[in-house]
Amino acid sequence: xxxxxxxxxxxxxxxxxxxxxxxxxxxxxxxxxxxxxxxxxxxxxxxxxxxxxxxxxxxxxxxxxxxxxxxxxxxxxxxxxxxxxxxxxxxxxxxxxxxxxxxxxxxxxxxxxxxxxxxxxxxxxxxxxxxxxxxxxxxxxxxxxxxxxxxxxxxxxxxxxxxxxxxxxxxxxxxxxxxxxxxxxxxxxxxxxxxxxxxxxxxxxxxxxxxxxxxxxxxxxxxxxxxxxxxxxxxxxxxxxxxxxxxxxxxxxxxxxxxxxxxxxxxxxxxxxxxxxxxxxxxxxxxxxxxxxxxxxxxxxxxxxxxxxxxxxxxxxxxxxxxxxxxxxxxxxxxxxxxxxxxxxxxxxxxxxxxxxxxxxxxxxxxxxxxxxxxxxxxxxxxxxxxxxxxxxxxxxxxxxxxxxxxxxxxxxxxxxxxxxxxxxxxxxxxxxxxxxxxxxxxxxxxxxxxxxxxxxxxxxxx
Amino acid sequence: xxxxxxxxxxxxxxxxxxxxxxxxxxxxxxxxxxxxxxxxxxxxxxxxxxxxxxxxxxxxxxxxxxxxxxxxxxxxxxxxxxxxxxxxxxxxxxxxxxxxxxxxxxxxxxxxxxxxxxxxxxxxxxxxxxxxxxxxxxxxxxxxxxxxxxxxxxxxxxxxxxxxxxxxxxxxxxxxxxxxxxxxxxxxxxxxxxxxxxxxxxxxxxxxxxxxxxxxxxxxxxxxxxxxxxxxxxxxxxxxxxxxxxxxxxxxxxxxxxxxxxxxxxxxxxxxxxxxxxxxxxxxxxxxxxxxxxxxxxxxxxxxxxxxxxxxxxxxxxxxxxxxxxxxxxxxxxxxxxxxxxxxxxxxxxxxxxxxxxxxxxxxxxxxxxxxxxxxxxxxxxxxxxxxxxxxxxxx
Numbered sequence: 001x002x003x004x005x006x007x008x009x010x011x012x013x014x015x016x017x018x019x020x021x022x023x024x025x026x027x028x029x030x031x032x033x034x035x036x037x038x039x040x041x042x043x044x045x046x047x048x049x050x051x052x053x054x055x056x057x058x059x060x061x062x063x064x065x066x067x068x069x070x071x072x073x074x075x076x077x078x079x080x081x082x083x084x085x086x087x088x089x090x091x092x093x094x095x096x097x098x099x100x101x102x103x104x105x106x107x108x109x110x111x112x113x114x115x116x117x118x119x120x121x122x123x124x125x126x127x128x129x130x131x132x133x134x135x136x137x138x139x140x141x142x143x144x145x146x147x148x149x150x151x152x153x154x155x156x157x158x159x160x161x162x163x164x165x166x167x168x169x170x171x172x173x174x175x176x177x178x179x180x181x182x183x184x185x186x187x188x189x190x191x192x193x194x195x196x197x198x199x200x201x202x203x204x205x206x207x208x209x210x211x212x213x214x215x216x217x218x219x220x221x222x223x224x225x226x227x228x229x230x231x232x233x234x235x236x237x238x239x240x241x242x243x244x245x246x247x248x249x250x251x252x253x254x255x256x257x258x259x260x261x262x263x264x265x266x267x268x269x270x271x272x273x274x275x276x277x278x279x280x281x282x283x284x285x286x287x288x289x290x291x292x293x294x295x296x297x298x299x300x301x302x303x304x305x306x307x308x309x310x311x312x313x314x315x316x317x318x319x320x321x322x323x324x325x326x327x328x329x330x331x332x333x334x335x336x337x338x339x340x341x342x343x344x345x346x347x348x349x350x351x352x353x354x355x356x357x358x359x360x361x362x363x364x365x366x367x368x369x370x371x372x373x374x375x376x377x378x379x380x381x382x383x384x385x386x387x388x389x390x391x392x393x394x395x396x397x398x399x400x401x402x403x404x405x406x407x408x409x410x411x412x413x414x415x416x417x418x419x420x421x422x423x424x425x426x427x428x429x430x431x432x433x434x435x436x437x438x439x440x441x442x443x444x445x446x447x448x449x450x451x452x453x454x455x456x457x458x459x460x461x462x463x
Numbered sequence: 464x465x466x467x468x469x470x471x472x473x474x475x476x477x478x479x480x481x482x483x484x485x486x487x488x489x490x491x492x493x494x495x496x497x498x499x500x501x502x503x504x505x506x507x508x509x510x511x512x513x514x515x516x517x518x519x520x521x522x523x524x525x526x527x528x529x530x531x532x533x534x535x536x537x538x539x540x541x542x543x544x545x546x547x548x549x550x551x552x553x554x555x556x557x558x559x560x561x562x563x564x565x566x567x568x569x570x571x572x573x574x575x576x577x578x579x580x581x582x583x584x585x586x587x588x589x590x591x592x593x594x595x596x597x598x599x600x601x602x603x604x605x606x607x608x609x610x611x612x613x614x615x616x617x618x619x620x621x622x623x624x625x626x627x628x629x630x631x632x633x634x635x636x637x638x639x640x641x642x643x644x645x646x647x648x649x650x651x652x653x654x655x656x657x658x659x660x661x662x663x664x665x666x667x668x669x670x671x672x673x674x675x676x677x678x679x680x681x682x683x684x685x686x687x688x689x690x691x692x693x694x695x696x697x698x699x700x701x702x703x704x705x706x707x708x709x710x711x712x713x714x715x716x717x718x719x720x721x722x723x724x725x726x727x728x729x730x731x732x733x734x735x736x737x738x739x740x741x742x743x744x745x746x747x748x749x750x751x752x753x754x755x756x757x758x759x760x761x762x763x764x765x766x767x768x769x770x771x772x773x774x775x776x777x778x779x780x781x782x783x784x785x786x787x788x789x790x791x792x793x794x795x796x797x798x799x800x801x802x803x804x805x806x807x808x809x810x811x812x813x814x815x816x817x818x819x820x821x822x823x824x825x826x827x828x829x830x831x832x833x834x835x836x837x838x839x840x841x842x843x844x845x846x847x848x849x850x851x852x853x854x855x856x857x858x859x
Contacts, residue, residue, distance in 0.1 A: 173593070261666065303667050333621055342580050342624075345595035351670055352597060355622045355632035356612050356678035359671065360645050376641050377620040381728045383509050383579035383774075387743055390508070390728025391702035429668060438657040457654055458671040 001030045007428050008299045009288060011463040012257045013037055014102035015311045019413050019425055034288050038281060041104035041137060046130040047095055049088055051122060054081045058123055059205060084122040089331075089338050090324045092129070096307070097314045107136035107280070109307065110256050111143075114249070115179055116346040118339065119152035125339060127207045128152040140249070140278035144180065144236050151203035157344065160202045162195060163215040169195040172235075174344055180239050182248045186224075193221040198232040246275035250283070257287060259298050260350040266292060300429035303350055304463050306334035306362070312463070313366055313455060316426065318406040326401050330368075332379040333361050359461075366455030368401045370448075375399055407448055414451070419444050426454045429462040500840050501714055503723045503769045504601070504625075506586075507747070509731030510579065511773040513793040514812070514823075515740055517566060520547045524814040528780040532737050532787070545811050551745040554752035555796070562805040563755065564798050565858050569812050570832060571792030571825030575775065579731070579789075582774040587625035589830050589849050596850075600833055601722050602628035603848045604841070608721075613681040615722035616713060618706040625724055630670075633724075634681050637709065643686035646679045655679065685718065692716035696757045699749045703727045707754040715761040721841065730773060734784035747771075755798065768840050768859070769798040772829070779814060780821055791822035795832065797858055804858050831856050 001009075006025045010017035017025075025033045051058075056065060057077045065074055096105055111132045119125040128150045135143035147153055153171070154160045162168040172195035176186045200216030203209055221230045224238050239245055250271045254262060274283045287293055304312065310330060313319075321327050331337040335358055336347055347353075354362075357377075367373035376398050381390030414422060423431075423439055431439070435457070444450045454460060518534045519525045521544065526533045539547035540556045546566075548556045558564050574592040576582045588596035598606075605614045606628035615633035617626050626633030636642040655675060663669045692715045698704035706725045713720060727747060732739050751769070758764035776793030792812070812823045834853035837845035846852045 178595075301665075301667055303671075335621070343584055343595060345597075348597045351630070351667065352627070354671065354674055355627060356634045356646075356674060356681060357620065357622050357636075359674050360651075360678055361621075363651070363675075364645075377645070378637075380619060380621060380623075380726070381508075383583075383728075384731045385509070385728055386739065387701075387727075387729030387746065430665070434657045438653070453650070456650060458668065458675065461671055462667060 001025050001028055001033050002294075003424065004299065004428075005030070005294045006033065007425070008294060009033065009037070010102075011300075011428055012106075012302075013284075013288065014106050015096065015308060015315050016428075016463065017425075018315065019417065019421070022425065031289065034285065037103050037288070038137075038285060041101050041107075043101070044104065044134050045101060046133065047088070047091055047126065048130075049084065049091060049122070049126065051084070051126075053077075054084070054122065057081055081122055082120045085120065085125060085339055086324075086328060088122065088126055088129070089340075090321075090327055092338050093307070093311070093327060096311045097318070103284070104133065104136050107284070108133045110253075111136055112338070113256075113341070113346040113349075114252060115147045115153070116341045116344045117150070117152050117156045118341055119155055121152070121155075124150070124152040124155070124207060129339070135280075137281045137284070138279075140274075140280055141237070141240055143280075144175075144240070145233055147179075148175070148198070148232055148236060149201065149203070149209040151207055154201065154203055159198055162199050162201065163212075164196075164199045164217040165215075167192070167195040167199055167217070171195070171198055175236075176239065178345055180236075180245045180248060181242060182244070185242070185244045185248075190223055193223045194230075194235045196221055197223070197230045197235045201232055240278060243271065243275050246278070247271045250274050253283065253287070255349070257284075258293060260302060296430075300427075300459075300462050302463050303353055304461055305347070305349060305353060306331060306336040307338060308463060309334070309362060309365060309461070313369055316451065316455075317370055317410045319369055320404040320406075322402040322404060329379050330365070330401070333377065334358055334365075354461075362461060363456055363458065366452050366460075369403055370405055370452050370455075372400055375401070410448065410451070414447050417447060419450060422447055422450060423454060426451065427457075427459050429459040431459065435459060498717075498763070498766045499719070499721060500842070501721055501723070501763075501767045502836060502841060503710060503714075503725065503767060505769065505771040506583075506724070506726045507730045507743075507771065507773040508579075508583075508726045508728045509773075510582075510775045510777055510789055511730040511743075511793065512732060512736065512740055512777040512787050513773070514776070514779065515736070516549055516552070516744060517542075517568070517794050517811075518547050518549065519545055519811050519814065521545050522811075522814055524779070528814075530781070531785050532781045543807060546807065549741065549744050551741050552748045554748040557752065558755060558798060559806065562802065563800060564796060565802045565804055565806065565808050566794055566796055567808040567827060567832065567856075567858065568794045568810060569792045569823060569826040570772070570795050570829050571775070571823075572828055572830070573825070575791035575818075575822070575825070577775060577789040577791070577820075579774055584624060586772065586774055586829060587623065589833055597627075598629050599623070599625035599627050600848060601625050601724065602632055604722065604837070604843065605633055606631050607848060608841075608843050611681060611719075612677050613685055613718070613720050615724065616685070616718075616720050617724045618709055619726065623724065623726070631677075633722075634678070634685070636682075636685065637706070639682070639686040639689050639709075642682045646682040651675070651679070685713070685720075688718050689713050689716045692761075694757055696753050696760075698753050699746065701746055701750075703746055704750045704753070707750045708757075711754055711757040711761075714758060714763050714767060732777070733782065733786040733788060736781075736786040751798065765800045767799060768801075768836065769796075770832070770836065771796040771798070776823055778821055779817060779823065791818060791820070792825035793823070795829075799859070802858060808856070808858055827856070828853065835859060 003022055006022055007017050117128055131146050157171040157174050158168045159171040169191050172191050177183050196217040200212040202212050218229055220227055250267055254267050273286045378393040442453050515534055518539050520536050520539050538550045541547040576592055587599045589600040590596040601615045612634035615626055617635040619635045620637055622635045663672055689712050692712055694708050694712050698708040710723045729743050758767055772795045773793055775790055777787035777790040782788050818824050830849055831853045834845040835856045837843050837848055839859050
C-alpha cells in the first residue's frame with residue numbers, strides 16, 4: 001500500500017500512522033491493511049474507573065446514608081462523584097493514545113458526537129460511553145435501541161418525565177431531528193405519536209432499563225403511515241425503514257471520515273450500502289476500500305478537532321500530563337471537552353473549530369506540550385463558579401503545561417529519519433513549493449526540535 | 464480573491480497609520496460627528512436573581528415566597544411605588560436618576576430552558592428554544608457589517624459562541640499586549656512570510672492562513688490603536704473592573720470596534736444567596752459607575768449603549784439552602800445617554816401568573832431587544848442578522 005494512502009487511512013480511522021506502520025504496511029495490499037484494522041477492533045474493552053468509594057451514595061437510600069454519614073459528608077461525596085467525570089475524561093483521552101482498538105475508539109469518538117449526551121452521574125455516563133464503544137462498529141438498529149434505553153439519555157432528554165398522562169416530546173423530537181432523520185423529514189404529528197410510544201421508559205438505579213407500565217401508553221399510534229400499539233423499539237424500527245435515516249447518518253460519516261465538502265453522489269453511494277443492513281462495519285469497510293476514498297481531494301483536507309490534534313501529537317511523542325487538570329484547560333481553550341458537549345446538537349466541527357484565538361492556541365499546542373513553552377491565556381470560568389473562582393486563574397500570568405515526555409520512544413522510531421521522512425510522517429496536507437522550501441530552511445538542530453516545528457505549521461492542523 | 468487584494472484588505476488596519484497627515488487632521492475636525500455607535504454587552508453569568516436586584520417591595524407574594532432571602536423594605540432604594548433597587552446598586556440608581564438607565568422587565572423567550580449551557584446558547588445565538596444555531600448574533604453582525612475580527616471584541620482569552628460567525632469570527636482579548644505578543648512570535652512571522660496564492664485558495668488550508676493573517680493584523684491594530692489612550696480612572700480592583708477598564712480604553716482610543724462582550728461570573732446562587740449576591744451587585748454597579756464616568760469624560764458615552772443580561776432569572780420561591788434555583792424571564796438593563804424611555808420600560812413581573820415551574824413568564828422576547836438595538840442604534844438590517852423579523856421596542 002502506498003505510503004500516502006496508509007497515512008490517509010490511519011489519519012481518518014485513527015490519529016495517524018507512525019513510521020513503523022508505514023514500513024510494516026508498505027509491502028501489504030490495501031485489503032490486507034484494512035482487514036487488519038478491523039480485526040484489531042473486533043473486541044471491545046470497556047472504559048472503567050474504580051468507583052467503589054461512591055457505591056454508598058449511588059445505591060443506598062437517603063435514610064441509609066444518613067445513618068452512616070453527616071449531611072456535609074453526603075454533599076461532599078456527591079460533589080466528588082460529579083468531579084469523577086473529569087477523571088473519566090482523562091481516562092478516555094488516555095485510551096485514545098493507546099495502540100489498541102484504533103478504529104473502534106475513533107468510531108466511539110464519532111458516535112459520541114452523533115448521540116450527544118451529558119450527565120453528572122458518573123455511573124450512568126460511564127455506562128453510556130461504553131454503550132457507544134460496544135456498538136461503535138456493530139448493528140446500527142441495535143445501537144439506536146440501546147441508546148434510547150440508557151439512563152443518561154433518558155435524563156438528558158427528559159424521557160423519564162415522559163408519561164402517559166403528560167407526554168414529554170423532547171426525546172422523540174431529538175431522536176428524529178438530531179439522531180436519525182434530520183429536520184424536516186418528519187411531521188409534528190409523528191413527534192406526538194412517537195413520544196407516546198416512549199412513555200414510561202425509565203431506568204433502575206443500577207442503570208438497567210425499566211418500563212414503568214402504569215405510565216406507558218399502550219394505545220394505538222399512527223407513525224409514518226403505520227398504525228399499531230407501537231412501543232419505542234417499534235418506532236425506532238420504523239424510523240430505520242426510512243432511507244433518509246441511512247442518508248442522514250452517511251452524511252455525517254462522510255463529513256467526519258472523508259471530506260467536510262459533501263459529494264452528493266458518493267453520499268448516495270454509501271447510503272445504498274448502509275441501508276442494506278445498517279451494519280456499521282460493512283459501511284466503514286466499504287468506504288476505506290473504495291478507490292475514491294484515496295483521491296487527492298480527500299487527503300489532508302480535514303481540520304483536526306482539538307482532540308484529534310491533542311492525541312495526534314501524543315501518538316508521535318508519548319506524554320504524561322503531570323497535572324491532569326491541565327488536560328481540561330487545553331480542551332477548554334480549544335473548545336472541545338469530551339463528555340461535556342454544549343448541547344445536544346454536538347460540535348459542529350470543521351471550520352468552526354477555528355477562530356483567531358483558537359488557531360493561535362492550536363499552533364502553539366505542540367510547543368506547550370513538548371517544549372515547555374509558556375502560555376499566558378486563561379480559560380473561562382464555569383457557570384456554577386462563584387465570582388472569585390470564576391476569575392481565579394487570571395492572576396497567574398504565565399503557565400506551563402507540566403508534562404513528562406517520552407522522547408526516547410520518539411528517538412527509537414525517528415532518530416535516524418531524514419527531515420523529508422519526518423515531514424512525510426507528520427504532514428498529510430498538500431505542501432506547495434513555498435512551504436516545502438520553508439520547511440527546508442528550518443534549521444534542523446535535532447529531529448526532536450524539527451518535529452515540534454512541523455507540528456507548529458498550519459498544515460499540521462489538517463488531516 | 465487575488466492575493467494582493469486580500470493582503471490589502473487584511474492589512475488595511477495597519478496601513479491606516481500611513482494616511483497623510485492632512486487626512487488625519489480632517490478626521491479630527493469632524494471626529495464627533497464621525498464616531499460610530501458602540502454596544503457593550505455584559506452577561507451576568509450563572510443567572511442573576513432579578514427579583515432581588517430590582518425588588519417588587521410592595522408585593523406580598525414576593526415576601527411570602529422568600530421568607531429567608533427577601534430584601535427588607537427599609538434597605539431598598541425605592542425607584543417607583545412598586546419597584547426599588549438593591550441597596551448596593553446605589554451607583555446604578557444614581558445613573559437611573561440622571562435618566563441614563565432603562566430597565567426592561569420580564570425579558571425571556573417561549574419554552575424557557577433552565578440549563579446554563581443551553582439558555583446561554585439561546586441568548587447568544589438568538590435562536591428559538593428548540594433550534595440549534597452554530598453562529599452567534601454578534602458573529603453574524605461581524606460577518607455582514609464588519610469583515611474584520613476586531614469589529615467585535617470579547618474581553619476574555621477565548622471566544623464565546625456569541626462572537627462566532629460562519630466564516631469570520633470576532634476576537635477575544637483581555638490584554639492587547641498579550642494578544643499582540645502571541646501573534647508575533649518569530650515562528651509565526653516566518654510561517655506567514657511564505658504564504659502564497661495557493662495557500663489562500665485551498666479550501667480549509669486557505670481558511671487557516673486567512674485566519675492567521677487576520678489574527679495578526681487585528682492583534683496589531685488593537686494593540687497599536689489602544690496604546691494611544693490609557694485610562695486614568697480608578698476602577699475597582701477586581702477582574703470585572705479590569706475588563707471594563709480595558710473596554711473603556713478600547714472605546715476611548717477610537718478603536719474601530721462596534722461591539723464589546725464581557726462576561727461577569729458568579730451569579731449561580733443556589734445557596735446562601737443574600738451575601739453573595741449583594742457583593743456581586745456592588746462589584747457590578749461600582750465598576751459600571753466608573754466606566755460611565757470614564758466614557759463621559761472622553762465624550763464617548765453618547766455613542767455607547769450598555770446592555771446587561773443574564774441567561775435566565777431565578778425561581779420566585781427560595782430553596783432550602785437559602786438560595787434560588789434556575790428560573791426563566793428576567794430584567795435587563797440598558798445604560799446610555801440616548802434612551803427614549805428612561806426608567807422602567809414596562810410593568811413589574813406578575814407574580815400571580817407564574818409558569819408551571821413557578822417562574823416569571825416573559826412578556827418581552829429578548830430578540831426584540833436585539834432587533835431594536837441593531838435597527839435603531841447600530842443602524843443595520845436586523846432581519847438578516849436575526850434570521851427573522853422581530854417587532855421593535857421603543858427604548859432608544
